Amino acid sequence: MGRVLLVGDNPFHGISHLSQERSRVRGETPTDPEYAARLIEISILNGANGFMFSVSEKTLSILDLLRKNGGIDDLGLYAIVPYAYEYVRLACRVGGVPGLAKKMIGEVIFSGNIRAMASGLNGVLRMDSNSLAKTYLRYEITRVKRSAGRDARLESVLLHQLVTDLCLGLGLDWFFRFYVDFMVKAGITPGFNTGNFALLVKKLREWNINVEDVVIAAPFNRVGFQMVPSREECEKALADLPIPNVLAISIMAAGYLKPSEAIEYIAQLPNIKGVAVGVSKERHAVETFRMLRQRLSLE
Amino acid sequence: MVSVPHVNSEDRIMLERDEGKLKVGLVGFGKMGMLHAGILNFLPEVKLAAICEKSGLIRKFLKKVFKDVKILDEVDRLSSFDLDAVYVTTPIGSHFPVVKSLYENGVTRNLFVEKTLASNFDEARKLCEFAQEFGGVNMTGYMRRFCVTFMKAKGLLSERVIGKPLSFKAYAYSSDFFGIDGCSKVKTPVVGVLRDLGCHALDLALWFFGDLKVTDVRLKSVLNNSSIDSAYLRAEAASGLVGDFSVSWSVSGYRIPEVGFVIEGSEGCLTVNDDKLELNMKDGSTHRWFRHDLDDRVDFWLGSPEYYREDECFVEAVVHGRSVEPSFEAAAKVDGLIDEVLAGAGQLG
Numbered sequence: 001m002g003r004v005l006l007v008g009d010n011p012f013h014g015i016s017h018l019s020q021e022r023s024r025v026r027g028e029t030p031t032d033p034e035y036a037a038r039l040i041e042i043s044i045l046n047g048a049n050g051f052m053f054s055v056s057e058k059t060l061s062i063l064d065l066l067r068k069n070g071g072i073d074d075l076g077l078y079a080i081v082p083y084a085y086e087y088v089r090l091a092c093r094v095g096g097v098p099g100l101a102k103k104m105i106g107e108v109i110f111s112g113n114i115r116a117m118a119s120g121l122n123g124v125l126r127m128d129s130n131s132l133a134k135t136y137l138r139y140e141i142t143r144v145k146r147s148a149g150r151d152a153r154l155e156s157v158l159l160h161q162l163v164t165d166l167c168l169g170l171g172l173d174w175f176f177r178f179y180v181d182f183m184v185k186a187g188i189t190p191g192f193n194t195g196n197f198a199l200l201v202k203k204l205r206e207w208n209i210n211v212e213d214v215v216i217a218a219p220f221n222r223v224g225f226q227m228v229p230s231r232e233e234c235e236k237a238l239a240d241l242p243i244p245n246v247l248a249i250s251i252m253a254a255g256y257l258k259p260s261e262a263i264e265y266i267a268q269l270p271n272i273k274g275v276a277v278g279v280s281k282e283r284h285a286v287e288t289f290r291m292l293r294q295r296l297s298l299e
Numbered sequence: 300m301v302s303v304p305h306v307n308s309e310d311r312i313m314l315e316r317d318e319g320k321l322k323v324g325l326v327g328f329g330k331m332g333m334l335h336a337g338i339l340n341f342l343p344e345v346k347l348a349a350i351c352e353k354s355g356l357i358r359k360f361l362k363k364v365f366k367d368v369k370i371l372d373e374v375d376r377l378s379s380f381d382l383d384a385v386y387v388t389t390p391i392g393s394h395f396p397v398v399k400s401l402y403e404n405g406v407t408r409n410l411f412v413e414k415t416l417a418s419n420f421d422e423a424r425k426l427c428e429f430a431q432e433f434g435g436v437n438m439t440g441y442m443r444r445f446c447v448t449f450m451k452a453k454g455l456l457s458e459r460v461i462g463k464p465l466s467f468k469a470y471a472y473s474s475d476f477f478g479i480d481g482c483s484k485v486k487t488p489v490v491g492v493l494r495d496l497g498c499h500a501l502d503l504a505l506w507f508f509g510d511l512k513v514t515d516v517r518l519k520s521v522l523n524n525s526s527i528d529s530a531y532l533r534a535e536a537a538s539g540l541v542g543d544f545s546v547s548w549s550v551s552g553y554r555i556p557e558v559g560f561v562i563e564g565s566e567g568c569l570t571v572n573d574d575k576l577e578l579n580m581k582d583g584s585t586h587r588w589f590r591h592d593l594d595d596r597v598d599f600w601l602g603s604p605e606y607y608r609e610d611e612c613f614v615e616a617v618v619h620g621r622s623v624e625p626s627f628e629a630a631a632k633v634d635g636l637i638d639e640v641l642a643g644a645g646q647l648g
Contacts, residue, residue: 169337
């Protein structure tokens with residue numbers, strides 16, 4: 001079975017986890033949707049078969065361009081919600097969490113998605129957290145499908161790292177159960193983006209949530225960067241999984257490692273379903289995905 | 300948790316610990332409240348016991364979400380929960396009345412208050428007096444002191460690796476309000492950019508170099524008239540060290556707030572920010588460290604590793620009944636400097 005080779009969207013948002021200075025040096029080019037769509041198309045030609053992205057106006061514009069260019073059918077889409085940065089920034093501007101909640105409820109109600117509007121209204125009236133969460137998730141799925149097209153392959157919707165790890169810290173087992181059930185019923189693989197991979201796997205098991213039903217995106221790299229609590233613990237948890245359902249992110253430790261040394265490490269790990277790698281230049285797209293295809297794609 | 304009479308406070312804390320977890324309360328469930336709640340609940344020594352939140356909407360939601368955490372509307376109601384510690388993560392303007400109420404109602408003597416300690420030096424000083432009077436552990440949320448790059452910088456400065464510090468330039472920038480014109484309906488926080496963001500640079504400068512005195516100030520209100528949006532200030536230490544600060548929340552390229560320093564010393568230059576640290580020595584040698592190189596590991600990652608280290612540090616201090624930095628006293632110095640800046644610009648009182 002071939003592995004999933006995903007184009008990551010960090011450079012398209014101007015994100016570098018090595019340093020913000022590096023993203024400032026890169027300039028605005030990678031954040032231009034047309035340039036980003038072109039990079040994804042080049043990546044596809046060189047072995048990429050999917051796109052992992054936080055759902056934002058920028059990535060929706062990129063999906064729109066890919067659809068218009070006819071390249072979207074070649075991609076498996078892995079959407080991350082919510083785009084936490086956008087919401088944190090919005091919260092700063094609208095008077096904190098209560099202001100953000102009111103604004104979000106308004107946006108969802110006027111989104112035009114009838115089911116989202118109905119469950120949203122129900123959620124607000126009864127302050128029912130499940131109804132509110134369903135409303136929000138339907139709203140985000142609708143946004144993706146509207147841009148990518150009805151026939152696009154939305155493989156998974158992953159909860160953003162900040163939300164996954166906040167719920168993990170707070171021990172909200174019911175929310176994980178609710179999320180998995182909701183996505184499975186929607187015909188989409190539920191996913192979790194986490195910075196606490198070993199803990200998440202442990203907790204899912206404790207809460208009797210079948211880890212085979214989900215995909216998990218988590219950092220895996222040779223230097224243990226962002227691997228919590230340690231590289232060894234994460235590798236052990238990975239090896240104990242029943243099936244390959246992990247999407248390795250930060251494989252180059254945010255540019256700290258060269259692609260060749262990063263891929264060498266990932267290639268020897270068990271249970272890796274695929275990887276997500278951000279690219280900011282055409283040359284990077286060609287070289288990185290060629291190398292990934294050669295080393296990881298076919299077994 | 301049961302109180303044990305006729306034992307000293309240190310023994311009491313240890314006895315209570317043996318009986319169970321520390322019961323911690325939290326006032327204000329905004330973004331910082333959520334973050335600390337998530338980390339605290341992970342810590343094996345802690346039980347998140349109660350949350351006090353002013354917003355009825357959020358309170359209703361919290362009651363549905365948390366089955367075994369008490370959700371309250373008023374701070375004084377926390378007094379019936381025998382709490383070992385309380386986190387105050389409300390907007391800055393309410394820190395003083397909330398902390399005052401927590402002390403006076405005997406809710407707890409162990410308090411963590413998000414930065415800045417208060418909305419002016421007078422309030423900060425009174426909170427220090429309360430802390431002195433009531434005792435216990437007190438800490439303020441200047442989390443960058445727990446960031447590996449700044450921790451390394453502090454170590455290098457203490458070891459006088461760059462010799463005697465002669466001057467520095469500091470910045471605190473974010474893009475939170477970048478691209479917003481003066482006609483926008485967007486409201487910037489009334490506390491202004493100095494208290495919201497600049498306080499981190501001021502706290503680190505005080506930590507690195509000791510007491511400073513403001514000698515020059517320029518403030519700007521760009522977005523609307525309700526707050527200070529950018530600030531420049533110069534400060535001096537008794538040693539003759541001179542530092543320039545530049546602070547703004549409307550700078551391009553800072554999607555995440557960033558604080559940094561360029562410190563010129565007699566033997567070399569140290570450059571540090573949230574992501575990396577560089578040394579350029581006069582003998583021509585250079586050194587560079589990223590977070591990757593500085594053992595930036597924690598047991599639980601939420602937000603940034605520094606938040607975990609900060610909370611772990613506070614909880615350990617409460618468990619062992621010992622003091623911790625940055626204390627209210629240290630944090631009050633930041634409020635004092637900000638008051639000096641505002642007075643210098645004629646915006647105080």
